Amino acid sequence: MKPTLAAFPATRLRRTRRTPALRDLVRETTLTPGDFIWPVFVRDGDGIEEPVASMPGVMRRSVDKVVAAAVEAHALGIPAICLFPYTDPAKRSADCAEAWNPDNLSNTATRAIKAAVPDLAVMTDVALDPYSDTGHDGFVEAGEIVNDRTVEALVKQALSQAEAGADIIGPSDMMDGRIGALRRALEGGGFQNVLLLSYAAKYASAFYGPFRDAVGASGALKGDKKTYQMDPANADEAMRLIARDLSEGADMVMVKPGMPYLDICRRAKDMFGAPTFAYQVSGEYAMLAGAARNGWVDGDRVMLESLMAFKRAGCDGVLTYFAPAAAKLLNR
Ligand code: PBG
Numbered sequence: 001m002k003p004t005l006a007a008f009p010a011t012r013l014r015r016t017r018r019t020p021a022l023r024d025l026v027r028e029t030t031l032t033p034g035d036f037i038w039p040v041f042v043r044d045g046d047g048i049e050e051p052v053a054s055m056p057g058v059m060r061r062s063v064d065k066v067v068a069a070a071v072e073a074h075a076l077g078i079p080a081i082c083l084f085p086y087t088d089p090a091k092r093s094a095d096c097a098e099a100w101n102p103d104n105l106s107n108t109a110t111r112a113i114k115a116a117v118p119d120l121a122v123m124t125d126v127a128l129d130p131y132s133d134t135g136h137d138g139f140v141e142a143g144e145i146v147n148d149r150t151v152e153a154l155v156k157q158a159l160s161q162a163e164a165g166a167d168i169i170g171p172s173d174m175m176d177g178r179i180g181a182l183r184r185a186l187e188g189g190g191f192q193n194v195l196l197l198s199y200a201a202k203y204a205s206a207f208y209g210p211f212r213d214a215v216g217a218s219g220a221l222k223g224d225k226k227t228y229q230m231d232p233a234n235a236d237e238a239m240r241l242i243a244r245d246l247s248e249g250a251d252m253v254m255v256k257p258g259m260p261y262l263d264i265c266r267r268a269k270d271m272f273g274a275p276t277f278a279y280q281v282s283g284e285y286a287m288l289a290g291a292a293r294n295g296w297v298d299g300d301r302v303m304l305e306s307l308m309a310f311k312r313a314g315c316d317g318v319l320t321y322f323a324p325a326a327a328k329l330l331n332r
Helices: 013-017 020-026 063-076 105-116 148-164 178-188 206-214 236-248 259-272 282-293 299-312 323-331
Strands: 036-043 049-051 059-062 080-085 121-126 168-171 195-202 252-256 276-280 317-320
Touching: 013 020, 036 063, 036 105, 036 323, 059 063, 063 080, 063 105, 063 323, 080 105, 080 168, 105 121, 105 148, 121 148, 148 168, 148 178, 168 178, 178 195, 178 236, 195 236, 195 259, 206 282, 236 252, 236 259, 252 259, 259 276, 259 299, 276 299, 282 299, 299 317, 299 323
Parallel strands: 036 059, 036 080, 036 317, 080 121, 121 168, 168 195, 195 252, 252 276, 276 317
Antiparallel strands: 049 059
């Protein structure tokens, strides 16, 4: 759209910025707690909230504490929580069988949350990295991350999550063909109403570093994820991935990381009009929270400004570790 403007002084764009009331009237974008999905880290034990060193303010919580967090999230108006397990290294294996154990941490937490706060949507993560001994999202054979055998395992993992009561399944693995395979399995398994939020345009990013610390995958990871996650130089390819995942049955799509990829969010929304989410990832959180801790930026303001940017870029919502803190501010 090309703005049509009368010449100065008929047009003085500062007129609409003069007072808070006028600025309220012409504001184009809104941010509410309803825009957030809150990622939380789950660990074993009881009564535990253990700080993640590289993510100031973020905890690994035992299931009882995750339930308490879920109750808090719901009270704040946050519609969804997303679970990431920190799996005991003793339960990680080459066959990744813990990924579809009905009683693994993710499934146990899902059941506990749905029992305590049924109205809060629970999103779960589909990928093998919390369960593999290589730190990769798929099986590794002769140095290669193999696609089709991984997809078969992801299907088992997703079905166990749906069985536990997950509302939204988030495949973050970037294997080809997994959305179609998951959709068919969910339909066949009686889970017609389970949503797939595809991590469709997920880049091989250095911004995931603190997350890998949080889930204990940093030490394990051998090599990098460049044969399945996207090259940060590419944008057209992101559109092809999103088109592909929507055609295979994704209900919603995600761009990840967030802040450095707002151009991808905007293009995706304009091109497809599908429910579009961005993931403000761990490294983005660490930068903002770390700078705020040091007094280098105003933490509350950079938090809200960064989150508003996702809405302005066309996103319907954002996965953010700031969710409860931002919701508290917005509810004031
Ligand atoms: C792995 C996964 C990652 C994140 C979510 N799921 C890391 C990775 O791909 O290595 C990153 C989230 C974050 O950095 O906050 N399946």
